[in-house]
Amino acid sequence: MHDALTLIVVLLGTAVAAVVLFRRLGMPPILAYLLCGLAAGPFGFGWVSNTDGIQHLAEFGIVFLLFTLGLEFSIPRLMTLRRIVFGAGPLQVALTGLAVFAIMRLLGFDYTPSLITACALSLSSTAIVIRDLISRGSVNTGYGRTSTGILLFQDLAAVIMLVMLPILTQENSGPMWSVASLTLGKSLLLFAGIYVIGRWVLPRMLEETGRARSDEVFVMTALLLALLAAWVTHWLGLSMALGAFLAGMMLGESHFRHQIEADLRPFRDLLLGLFFISVGMLVDPNLFADQWHWIILAAAALMLFKGLLIFTLLRLLKERSDTAMRSGLILSQAGEFGFVLVALGVSHQLITPDKAGLLVSIVVLTMVFTPALLDNSGRLTRRLLQRWQRIPEDTPISDETRNHVILCGYGRVGQNLMRYLNSFHMKAVAVDRDLVRLQEASAAGEHILFGDSSRKEILVNAGIQHARLLVVTFDDPRLAERILHTARELNPNIRILVRTRDDTYLDALIDAGAEEVVPEVLEASLMLVAHALMMLDVPFDRVMATLRKTRRERYRMLQGYYHGDTLPTTDSAGNPYRLLHAVTLSDKARGIGRSIARCALRDVEIRAVKRDDQTLESPDPELVLEPGDTVILYGPLEAVEAAENRLLGG
Structure with a gap:
C-alpha cells in the first residue's frame, strides 16, 4: 500500500511539473505524459517494472476519450462538410495507409505490425489541431473547415480501426472475412439498440436525475452510462471504445450534452494522462539511440508525404491553393489515436514492445514539430506558393488587423461592448480562455483568440503593436495590473480602459498605466444622474440618443450571449435558459x-x-x-x- 501510494505521488508530481514546463514551451501536454512514462517505466528509472496493471486502468482513458468524441460528433455537421469528409478524408487515410503498409512489407516486417503501423500513421492529431484552430479563431476559415472535415473522417476511421483490431487476434476462429462480417453484424445490432435506448430512454433517465438537483448523482449517472455501454460491447466481444462512442453520439443529440461533457472532462483528462504515461513506458531510449537516423527519416518522410497528399486531394476538390497548402501543413503529423492503436496492439500481443517503441518514437517526433508548423503555417504557405506559383510578394494570405480594439475577456460585458463597436464599424479582437465560448463566437465570424491576456505572445498575436485601445472587461484587479504592465511594455502609447467592481483599486490601476478606470458602483450612480437630467430636458447628444434607442428596444441588443463551459438549463426565475x-x-x-x-x-x-x-x-x-x-x-x-x-x- 505504501509503495503504491509513493508511486502515485511520484507519477502525479512528475506529470504536473512536466505538463507545466511543456505548456510554457508551447508543446502539446501529450508529450509531457509520454516523457513521464519514459522516466517511470522499465527503460527509465524503473519505478514501474510491471506495466500490465497500469495499462488495464489506462484503457478506461480510451473509453472516456471515445465517449466525449461521440458527444462532440455531430451528424448534421458531418453532412454539411460531406464533400471534404467523404471525399478527401477516405482517400487521405487509405492512400497514406497503403503507402506505409507497402514500405513496411518491403522492409521485411510481418503483416500484422505493418497493418497496425499503417493505421496509426494515417491519422493526424485532432486534439492539437482543433485546439489550435479554436485558439486562433480559425475554425470558420477556409483551411479551418477543410482541416476539420478531414479530421472528422479520421475520427470515424479511428473508431472503425479500434473495432476491427481484435479481429487480428482471432485467426483460429475462422476465415478473416467471416470474423469481420460477424463483428460488423454485432456492431450494427449494437448501434440499433443504443440508438433506441439513447433516443427514448436515456433522455428521460437524465431528466429524472436532473430533477434530483444533485451534482454527484448526475456525475455518477454520466459515468455509469459511459462504462455500461463499454461493458455491453466488451460482453459482445467488441471493443469497449465502440460502445462508449455510440453512447456518446446518441447523448450528443440531447440538451444534456454540454453538462455531461463538462462533468466527465476531469475523469477523461486524468485517465488519458495515465494512458499516455503507460504508452511512454513502451519507449526504449537505447532503441532511439540505435535507430535515430531511421526514426528521423521516417518522421520526415511521413510529414512530407501526408502534407503533399492532402494538398493534392484538396486541389482536386477545387479548393484554393493557400487553403490546400495550409491544411496539408497542419495535418501532416501523426496523432494521439496512433498511441491508442499501438497500446491495444501490444496488449493483444499483435506487435512486440520494441516495434511499438519505434512506432511511438516516430509519432512523438512528428508531434514535436507540430507547434512550430502551426505557428508558421501562414508564412510557410506564402513562401511555398510564391516559389511554386510565382505569387507577387505583396499578395496577402491573411489581413493584418490595425487600428483596432483589444477586449481582454469575452463574457457578457465583453460581448456587449463588441456589439456596439461593430455597430459603429470599429474592428475589435477579443481574448478569452473559455474554449466553448471561443468556438461559438468564432463560428459567428467574430475575431477571438484563446489565451491569457497577461502573456506577451497572446497580446502580440492580438496585434497590440497596432491597436488603438485595450479594454479589460472582467473584474479581476490583480490580473488587470499584470495585463497593464505587459501592454505598456509592448505598446507604450496604447490607450487602456479597465472595468472594476468599485474604486478600491482605482489608484493602483491608474499607476499601473490605465488611462481610464470604470468602477461599476459609481457608474450606476452616474446612470441615475443621466435619467434625472433627461427628465429635466437636458440634451446629451448622440450618446444619450444611443441609450434611449437601446431602452426603446427593451435592451434587445444586450439579450443573450454565447455560452461557455457551463450552461444552465434555467435562469434565476426558473424559465428555460x-x-x-x-x-x-x-x-x-x-x-x-x-x-x-x-x-x-x-x-x-x-x-x-x-x-x-x-x-x-x-x-x-x-x-x-x-x-x-x-x-x-x-x-x-x-x-x-x-x-x-x-x-x-x-
Missing part, C-alpha cells in the same frame, strides 16, 4: 435556397444573418439563405439545437 448560437451554412446545407420563413424554425429568433462583410440585423422572413451565410439563432437550448439540425440538414 436562452442563448445565442451561430450556424454557418455550407453549399450543401438544407437551408440553402430557402427563405427564412420556409425553414419553419420553431421557438427561436433569428437575430442576424452575416453575409460576406455585411450583418443583416432582424432579417426579413423572406430573405433567401445563401452558401456561406452565418445565421445567429436566439432561443432555448433545445429549440436552438433543433433549428441548427433543420438548417444543416438533420
Whole structure:
C-alpha cells in the first residue's frame, strides 16, 4: 500500500511539473505524459517494472476519450462538410495507409505490425489541431473547415480501426472475412439498440436525475452510462471504445450534452494522462539511440508525404491553393489515436514492445514539430506558393488587423461592448480562455483568440503593436495590473480602459498605466444622474440618443450571449435558459435556397444573418439563405439545437 501510494505521488508530481514546463514551451501536454512514462517505466528509472496493471486502468482513458468524441460528433455537421469528409478524408487515410503498409512489407516486417503501423500513421492529431484552430479563431476559415472535415473522417476511421483490431487476434476462429462480417453484424445490432435506448430512454433517465438537483448523482449517472455501454460491447466481444462512442453520439443529440461533457472532462483528462504515461513506458531510449537516423527519416518522410497528399486531394476538390497548402501543413503529423492503436496492439500481443517503441518514437517526433508548423503555417504557405506559383510578394494570405480594439475577456460585458463597436464599424479582437465560448463566437465570424491576456505572445498575436485601445472587461484587479504592465511594455502609447467592481483599486490601476478606470458602483450612480437630467430636458447628444434607442428596444441588443463551459438549463426565475448560437451554412446545407420563413424554425429568433462583410440585423422572413451565410439563432437550448439540425440538414 505504501509503495503504491509513493508511486502515485511520484507519477502525479512528475506529470504536473512536466505538463507545466511543456505548456510554457508551447508543446502539446501529450508529450509531457509520454516523457513521464519514459522516466517511470522499465527503460527509465524503473519505478514501474510491471506495466500490465497500469495499462488495464489506462484503457478506461480510451473509453472516456471515445465517449466525449461521440458527444462532440455531430451528424448534421458531418453532412454539411460531406464533400471534404467523404471525399478527401477516405482517400487521405487509405492512400497514406497503403503507402506505409507497402514500405513496411518491403522492409521485411510481418503483416500484422505493418497493418497496425499503417493505421496509426494515417491519422493526424485532432486534439492539437482543433485546439489550435479554436485558439486562433480559425475554425470558420477556409483551411479551418477543410482541416476539420478531414479530421472528422479520421475520427470515424479511428473508431472503425479500434473495432476491427481484435479481429487480428482471432485467426483460429475462422476465415478473416467471416470474423469481420460477424463483428460488423454485432456492431450494427449494437448501434440499433443504443440508438433506441439513447433516443427514448436515456433522455428521460437524465431528466429524472436532473430533477434530483444533485451534482454527484448526475456525475455518477454520466459515468455509469459511459462504462455500461463499454461493458455491453466488451460482453459482445467488441471493443469497449465502440460502445462508449455510440453512447456518446446518441447523448450528443440531447440538451444534456454540454453538462455531461463538462462533468466527465476531469475523469477523461486524468485517465488519458495515465494512458499516455503507460504508452511512454513502451519507449526504449537505447532503441532511439540505435535507430535515430531511421526514426528521423521516417518522421520526415511521413510529414512530407501526408502534407503533399492532402494538398493534392484538396486541389482536386477545387479548393484554393493557400487553403490546400495550409491544411496539408497542419495535418501532416501523426496523432494521439496512433498511441491508442499501438497500446491495444501490444496488449493483444499483435506487435512486440520494441516495434511499438519505434512506432511511438516516430509519432512523438512528428508531434514535436507540430507547434512550430502551426505557428508558421501562414508564412510557410506564402513562401511555398510564391516559389511554386510565382505569387507577387505583396499578395496577402491573411489581413493584418490595425487600428483596432483589444477586449481582454469575452463574457457578457465583453460581448456587449463588441456589439456596439461593430455597430459603429470599429474592428475589435477579443481574448478569452473559455474554449466553448471561443468556438461559438468564432463560428459567428467574430475575431477571438484563446489565451491569457497577461502573456506577451497572446497580446502580440492580438496585434497590440497596432491597436488603438485595450479594454479589460472582467473584474479581476490583480490580473488587470499584470495585463497593464505587459501592454505598456509592448505598446507604450496604447490607450487602456479597465472595468472594476468599485474604486478600491482605482489608484493602483491608474499607476499601473490605465488611462481610464470604470468602477461599476459609481457608474450606476452616474446612470441615475443621466435619467434625472433627461427628465429635466437636458440634451446629451448622440450618446444619450444611443441609450434611449437601446431602452426603446427593451435592451434587445444586450439579450443573450454565447455560452461557455457551463450552461444552465434555467435562469434565476426558473424559465428555460436562452442563448445565442451561430450556424454557418455550407453549399450543401438544407437551408440553402430557402427563405427564412420556409425553414419553419420553431421557438427561436433569428437575430442576424452575416453575409460576406455585411450583418443583416432582424432579417426579413423572406430573405433567401445563401452558401456561406452565418445565421445567429436566439432561443432555448433545445429549440436552438433543433433549428441548427433543420438548417444543416438533420
